[in-house]
Amino acid sequence: MFACPCCGYFSLSSSASYEICSVCFWEDDGVRDEHTVSGPNQATLATARQNLAEFGACDLASVDRVDRQARERYRAPEAPVD
Numbered sequence: 069m070f071a072c073p074c075c076g077y078f079s080l081s082s083s084a085s086y087e088i089c090s091v092c093f094w095e096d097d098g099v100r101d102e103h104t105v106s107g108p109n110q111a112t113l114a115t116a117r118q119n120l121a122e123f124g125a126c127d128l129a130s131v132d133r134v135d136r137q138a139r140e141r142y143r144a145p146e147a148p149v150d
């Protein structure tokens with residue numbers, strides 16, 4: 069499994085293939101730079117991580133769509149994500 073670039077959980081079966089993370093709902097389009105706006109997410113990773121810390125999803129629209137049990141299914145981040 070691959071680490072989600074937003075939340076860091078190992079929730080993706082492939083990298084940079086537009087898979088949606090079930091932990092934070094970030095769509096992995098391959099953007100890795102924190103300050104580059106990701107097209108499908110319409111946000112930067114910096115913003116998405118901030119949102120994740122604030123309300124538990126990469127953006128407000130996804131708050132009700134994230135799987136609250138996903139964090140228990142996938143390997144946790146190796147380093148804490150801010």
Ligand SMILES: [Zn+2]
Nearest residue numbers: 072075089092
């Ligand atoms: Zn994620």
